[in-house]
Amino acid sequence: MQILKDEVKNSIRQAALAEFKKHGYLKASIRQIADAAGITPGNIYRYFKSKDDLFDELIQPIQEQLTEVLRVCKQEVDNTLCTALSDHLLILRRIDASLMLLFKESSTELTILLNLSEGSQFASVKQDLITLVHQIISEVFTAELAPTGTLPLRDQLSARMIATTMIESICLILRDHEDGDTIKMLVDELLYLFCTGISEKIKLAQA
Structure with a gap:
């Protein structure tokens, strides 16, 4: 009997993952999940209290x-272990590598978390990621472009734009591709282009 219950619960989980990935949290339907799992909607509530x-x-x-x-x-970053541009870019690459590791282990869940969790308690996760990347880039710009003063508004806005675009681009890659090797190649290429652009901006400003 327990084996049967486990099989039913696993069927619900797999059907729900597919439904959430297709429609997102807000538009996902318990009825559709039940149909895909081959059970009645009421049976889902024997295993889960709600959507x-x-x-x-x-x-x-x-x-x-x-x-x-x-x-x-x-x-x-907070412990000021980063003392040079290369240190900050290394952290950005570490974030990239961590995302890729998570993707290999839980690709569907990560895609849902970053792209399709609006309306749930996890809706702010992508913004948290953008905020961290923004903090790193802002510290890079401040250290390299305004070490003794306040970062100019233009560079503040640039840091925000780069951070937002970087994470949104990664989310688009996760949304539009399912092959792990393709995703890794595209994200690596994306990060290379962003890091190259940041380095070039700083070089031009310091020239």
């Missing part, structure tokens, strides 16, 4: 892993 409960069980583990990645990277 929120089902979504949380699927997404919370990857959210916790990503939160830990962000915590470690932020701690490095």
